[in-house]
Amino acid sequence: MTIRLVSFDLDGTLVDTAAEIAEAVHRAFDDVGIERRPQAEITNLIGRGTRELMLKLLARVMLEQPALSERVQADAVLERFEHHYAETAGCFGKPYPGCVATLERLRDQGVRLVCVTNKEQRHAERVLAVTRLDGYFSMLIGGDTLPVKKPHNGVLAHVLRHHGVSADEAAHVGDSSIDVESARNAGVRAWAVPHGYNAGVPIEDSNPDRLFPNLPAIADEVDAVLGPLPA
Structure with a gap:
């Protein structure tokens, strides 16, 4: 893997x-x-x-x-x-604990990072810019960027095709049943975090492939798969 x-x-x-x-x-x-x-x-x-x-x-x-x-x-x-x-947009929102460090660790491991949201592109761009997260992503897909949006399989399929990555080399991280369904529809790993919204329903009920306690634990998982960075 x-x-x-x-x-x-x-x-x-x-x-x-x-x-x-x-x-x-x-x-x-x-x-x-x-x-x-x-x-x-x-x-x-x-x-x-x-x-x-x-x-x-x-x-x-x-x-x-x-x-x-x-x-x-x-x-x-x-x-x-x-x-x-x-x-x-972006003015009241706060990145979750460990967000920036997680993105930096994944980027340093050579992992391509993409933001895939159902928020309209213009609003997503502003949130990422104001929170200074925009520089970590090679692509942003908003809910109105493509003819379809999550959980349609075409969204993540477009991301994989653009980056030349196969489904078994990718994971999608989210907080809702929509994200789990999106990952499953595209054949990528369905990873989840528990701190989001999901219409007030525990994300465990959506049966993601992995439920991480926080964002840094995702970087830990990828570190374990890819091995430590060269000294």
Whole structure:
């Protein structure tokens, strides 16, 4: 077994973005006169991109308060969210403990690193830039970069093809069932960390190939496979 490429999800895997997404939602709702929702509710919708998050949240609000549909248009709320998330993206989010050291160790071992997220490309670029993680990745795939997004097998297949790496030489790391399914669909190792969102469901329930206690443990695993760096 060898590891030549590791792809990482972004939200809930590398960076805790829940607070900044919730803040943008709150500001958008304030703009149109919708009562703020609990952050936990918003966090549980993270995983399929911010547009889908907003549409699901708005559908829930309209179901609970039908009268709002007479004065609030979904497109207007989405526009306000986009405006506010352009300001908050990356500003409140914090890389998880050991994130930078893990990426540095993997890079030093010659492992290709890719970020594969369902967050829209423009937002993902900003989060990575503001948190200074962008320099570690040879490629960023957002939820709107390709015609398909996770868990479609075409996403990781595109990454493997671009880098000339076979599926048995790669692993995908995530915090959700979407990531586990993505890895399985592409035939790569399904690795997971427990500190993310996954709609509030324990990631163990998704049966990843490996569940690591933290990000540095992933670098430990790759070190064990590839051997120590030359002195």
